[in-house]
Amino acid sequence: MAKESLTQAMAIAKSPDEAKKEVKGSAAFVVFMADKGIFVFTAILIAASMTFVDGFASLQNLTDLFHRAAPIGIVALGMTFVVITGNYLDLSVVAQAAAAGVILIAVSNATNLATAFAVAFVVAIMFGLVNGIAVGYFKANAVIVTLATTYMGLGLLRLLSGGSQVFGPSDGPIATFGSSKLGPFPYSAVVLVVVAIVLTFVLSKTNFGFMVRSFGVNEKSTRLSGTNTGFIVVGAFLVTSMAAMVGGFVLAAFSNTAVSNMATGFDFQALAAIIVGGTSVFGGKGSVPRTLLGVVFVSILSNVLVLSQISYGWQQVAIGSLIVFAVTVDALGRRAGKK
């Protein structure tokens, strides 16, 4: 019984895709762009950058690109779960990534790396549970809940850590990890790929992933099918917390420093990458590889803007316009698909 109605919910979700197959001509092109547009745009951006931007196509720049993409990318991959459940975003990744970074360096300076990991892990679980329970079981608004946990998290972090900038020994394991490479790929890129593979598996192959997607499609039918919907939301926030923790680790290791304001802006930057990748804020639609592609796209764009010596103001204009453009194509495609 439970499985039946869940499958029904999924069938409803799939129907627009089937409708798309029947569309012809120019509408078909728009539908294609909406569905695969991010692949096309990324390819165009890479080709254009290689042609017109000096230094873009160098090994060193590939390393820089991954350094740019890894921390924010890992956070965005995790946050995809919260977005798919239809809960907008998790603002508290700003506090979570900073907490993980500061704990990693401060605690490992004071004791050892294993203790630092353990403490950061416990803190991440706490964040995920408070966010998840408040949103999943109390049905509270995710924006306000995560805004509240951002305030509390940063406040506690500053109170307990004293707030100062911490940095590790320059020959310690954290610094070594942050500066080491596998060919042109920094270790942080390896972490990004591993996280992407794991989360892709979780979202598309596990029962939990199935429930997250069906919950995003239709919350009510998922609940009526007997699934514990609160549990799904808690799970989605826990995944985000884990990812934010890893993202914080990677960011702290990159520069071997951490300070409580180091992840400022991660909330909306991660959301932008998720959206550009094609995950819908309505919930339901989206995937981890899409977010990865969105992260790659946004990172290349930021990289190219700096390489081209564009001023900060115009960089912001470009990134904002791009978000609107990407979703316009998405929206037009969906509409053409419906016709």
Add this chain to the structure above:
Amino acid sequence: MRKSRLVLAPAALLSAAALVLTGCATEAEEPASTGSTTEAATEAEAETFNVYALLPQGSDQAYGTTYLPQMEAVAAELGINLTITNSQYDADKQASECEIAVAARPDGIILWPAVGDAVRPCLEAAAAAGIPVTVTNSDLFDADKDLSRGFSGPDTYGQGVASAEIMCDIVGDASVNIIQLNGSIGNSTAIDRDNGFTDTIAANCPNVTILDEQNTDWTKATAQQVASEMITAQGLENIQGIYAADDSIAAGAIDALEARGVDAADYFITGIGNTFMGNPLVAEGKLDGTVFQSSSWDGGNAVRLMHSVLTGAAGAERQLLLMPSVKVTMDNATDPSVAPEW
């Protein structure tokens, strides 16, 4: 069976969350109560003054973290009862905090402008209420200076000048290209240092060319990222030097250079701050020079200046307590007088 366990788990988690919440609540109350007892203790000893300190940062930034303890320590020593705010560089929030401060009728207001252009109304309101204002860390514009009783802090423009003088000094007559890494966008300290540096380079050593400049948000991670990309854009072989608006930024730029397998000591690099992160780099020869900035001097003297104004020890004219912009190079990096503080 399995399902019932699944639904029981959240109930357990819920109670855990409740515990966390109550934990936070009690923690929130404790510091308040201990604060009031120490106030009561000092009140008995000498004449106490109530002073508001309107700051744009605090424990959310490295500088503020070491600025605050000294400020509080000197206040306790001089019998000043401080109320500290943090506007996080939001001019509107600071203006509202200023209104609150004026309404509370304290004996004085210590102001660290969040945005220099925006503080005149606050100064006029305080003047109208007869509350003396002293300025800390970033001085006012000339037109507004007569509305304050004094300034203590670093000469942010002068720091940019000093860093440029070190650069000119080490470069000599050679013709070199450098890249410039600024603080965060719109920040007054960042703007002052930028102007101080570029004005001095243009006047003293036009043989130094600034190829490109970018903002870094004052963080090492961003600086490291952006510096590496700027080096790619200009080509490593075309760059001989880097100016960084503070030492964390310089440290990031040095790491970006060394990630390419070159020795940072071969490059002309100057910063500002002489921080825990920058000082060892100067001693190692990687950072050619920096400018000493003492956060504890800044925090402590903000309160001392206000105290001298309140007790009448200060004269009628505007007081000026400028932190000396001591240049720190390899020669004096280990000198105890310039031991790093933040």
Add this chain to the structure above:
Amino acid sequence: MSNQSVIKMGSEAKGPLGKLRVTLARRTEGRAVGLFIIIATVVTLTQPLVFTAYQVTLGRIALIGLVALGLTAVILMGELDLSVASTLAVSGVIMTVVANETNILIGVLAALAASVVISLINAFFVAIVGINSFIATLGMLFALRGFALVISDEQPVKLLNVEFGIAFGQPILGPLTPRILIFFAVFILLQVFVTRVRVGREFLAVGGNRQAAYDAGIPVKRRIFTGFIISGGVAALAGVINSLERTAADPTAGSTVLLASFAAAIIGGNYLKGGKGSIVGTLIGAASLGMLQVALTISGVQVPVQEIFIGGILLIAVITDPSSLRAVWGSINTVIQGLKNSRAK
């Protein structure tokens, strides 16, 4: 949304208590009023200055609340406008730059005109193209911040007519400054618009059930345009007031405004998915937050502790909403039911 209707609990209202409960359940401001009463009581007892210097507290409430009032107009329709923070910054910069070239009046008009253009772009993407407003306005949040920086040359712009700016910050009616008066004027206008004017009343219908609104002949797209013009215009007004009062425009302004105004609207009982909420609720939400912030500032408690406090109160406020408690009660019932079922087997 149908969330609440699924979990039925005490739906059969009996006696006067039950009727009261039904009436209260129909209003959306309950949580805001509760929070307001608690905060007002505690603040009166601990920090009486919040009330004796009421004009300062009102100023803070107006600072948070003005943007939130405009935002409520789009929230009622189930839309969001994240771009208000940047609209505030860019309109302040435009006003100052234009005023420095000509005069203040033309500057203000230019800023308001710019906000209308911004709103039309927002509404175009939402109503015509059909993009979710959360995303369209997120893009505008970045892009407009960029324009503010470009126009201002990445530095604060000083208002040349300083005397006017200073005068604008002075009380003109009793102890009330123009900001507070404008805030109340906007509140009254919007309250009347949403409750008494047909166009405004239709906002709630658009937010409650868009298809039904279409079927009933409501020009939904035109209402969305109206809503965005209100939110953008009010944000621009806030930007103009801020820049005049400070005698300078900061292109990075508004960093703390966005989340504070969302918090005020949601604490005020406005439902983010539309159809439920009120302007009064937002006012009470803003008043609660404003009072709390002023009281915490005066208390002199360490700033991180203030952050923990504000976060804690937000969290408690949002999870003690009647519908939240019903949802939890529903979950507990499910657990009990699950236990019973497993035992029966």
